[in-house]
Amino acid sequence: MPSEMIKFRVAAGEKLQFVNAAQNAGMTLSDLLRRAGKAAIAGRIASRPVLADLVHIRAMANHLDALCGVLGGDPAEIGAEIKSTAASMRAIAARHLAAGQ
Missing domain, CATH: 1.10.1220 (Arc Repressor Mutant)
Known part of the structure; x- marks a missing residue:
């Protein structure tokens, strides 16, 4: 070559x-x-915005992990938190997938 x-x-x-x-x-x-x-x-x-998004994803994962440990919490409130976190994660993924096209 x-x-x-x-x-x-x-x-x-x-x-x-x-x-x-x-x-x-x-x-x-x-x-x-x-x-x-x-x-x-x-x-x-891995630009600064990507690194910032990865830090945010890690924080959201930690938050979801903490929600799993909640005993006696309001199921509707926990469900709403999970849906909100999932929406944030999808938005981050969509932003990076769109940038790669």
């Missing part, structure tokens, strides 16, 4: 961070950067 070279500059010290990250992952620096580039092309970069 023919290949081409890409060169780019990084701030002082960043190259060592890239090299260390690659070594920690058990791959070469070129492999790490190719993988990151392919992830970016596929739209799989």
